[in-house]
Amino acid sequence: MATTKITKKSDGTLEVPDRVDIPFIIGDGIGPDLWHAAVRVFDAAVETAYSGTRGVSWKEVLAGEKAFDQTGEWLPQATIDTIRDHYVGIKGPLTTPIGGGIRSLNVAIRKALDLYVCQRPTRWFKGVPSPVKRPELVDMVMFRENTEDIYTGIEFPANSEDGSRVKDFLQHEMAVDFNFTPDTAIGIKTVSETGSKRLIRAAINYAIEKNLPSVTLVHKGNIMKFTEGAFKNWGYEVAETEFSSHTYTWSHWERTKAEHGELKANSELKAAETTGKVIVKDVIADNFLQQILLNPQDYSVIATLNLNGDYISDALAAIVGGIGIAPGANINYQTGYAVFEATHGTAPRFANTDSMNPSSVILSGVMLFEYIGWSEAASLIVRALQDTILQKKVTVDFFNQMTGGELVKTSEFATAIVDKIKVDFDRSI
Ligand code: NAD
Secondary structure (H helix, E strand, O other): OOOOOOEEOOOOOEEOOOEEEEEEEOOOOOHHHHHHHHHHHHHHHHHHHHOOOOEEEEEEOOOHHHHHHHHOOOOOHHHHHHHHHHOEEEEOOOOOOOOOOOOOHHHHHHHHOOOOEEEEEEEOOOOOOOOOOOHHHOEEEEEEEOOOEHHHOOEEOOOOHHHHHHHHHHHHHOOOOOOOOOOOOEEOOEOOHHHHHHHHHHHHHHHHHOOOOEEEEEEOOOOOHHHHHHHHHHHHHHHHHHOOOOEEEHHHHHHHHHHHOHHHHHHHHHHHHHOOOEEEEEEEHHHHHHHHHHOHHHOOEEEEOHHHHHHHHHHHHHHOOOHHHOOOEEEOOOOOOEEEEOOOOOOHHHOOOOOOOOHHHHHHHHHHHHHOOOHHHHHHHHHHHHHHHHOOEEOHHHHOOOOOOEEOOHHHHHHHHHHHHHHHHHHHO
């Protein structure tokens, strides 16, 4: 019998069978409501796009509260093994266990599979209420480094024995000139050349593959020179050494300007833009947060460190309608492993209310379908979601911000999309 598992070909790309098993984690809090809605949309899109010649068998694996109740573990090893065995998975939001040594189940999954890219696309769907005047100008894909930075959890509390040993070492062995007091807590920021370069490499590859105009390195290198400043420098190095025929960098522009004057540098840049080269540039993180409001059209693919990425992705999500419509993926482009997930949490107050917006999970599924090459199913979903919002059938998060909307439940919103998928497809044939 033919396999129903994704496998890896000798050239490193994924081989996806027409009947494919994909593991899913249902998630805690609002997770089950969103999943039950989203999976109906996924199945309708696949069935419609491929007239039954392709199909997904969703295979549940356990994590979070459901796993704890059934197995006594928050994240059973079998869950990680199954996702690894199938290459891709999709998950709902998970509660962060209080105590017990796990800081976050999401971080634990990313770590176990070394999912070093946190990819978050942000685009606006017509009709979605937005706090800005021109949300249609926002069309960005963020590549956030997922394994390093101050997120590694290397921290020592104020007034602790360990903390004072670290402070002693810094003061006495490293001659650090800072007035550490006993009540100074301390955290360590780690940024490696390998970690930075693989993230930026993935971002540039993505821009080239999708024919996008630029990659912007967002950093705070003016202050943190050896970590964030190095991230920027390594980014330019990757672009210039590995992608020289596909990219033009601002650091190259600076060198040309210094050697041959601004006129020559500008004409090089213009030529690069007109021949479709990806422009690799950089922006300081605080400036970037105002630029996404003032000149969002200037940015396309973003490569940034973990903490900057965390802030920026929520700010971007707010511009295009909030976290109810913000999808995400955690990917290792070297091994092929990928876990798709909404960016929001479990919103426990709304668990089992059938009221929250499932677009975040639905669009995470769109990313999954694109990742496995089922772009026809992905496009059908995007179009039907857009049509449903244009009809003003919306969940409470959008309803509260618009006039003349029709408030629908999570499940009803999914039904409307499923109906649209069928209508849109019939109309297009
Ligand atoms: P949250 O994202 O769960 O909710 C914040 C608010 O955002 C909610 O009260 C709700 O108003 C809104 N919201 C969230 N999802 C929505 C949706 N789909 N549609 C409409 N509105 C939506 O953040 P929180 O309350 O800070 O965290 C709750 C729990 O989730 C915590 O245990 C946290 O650790 C966990 N968490 C998990 C993930 C993840 O699994 N990826 C991410 C963040 C937080």
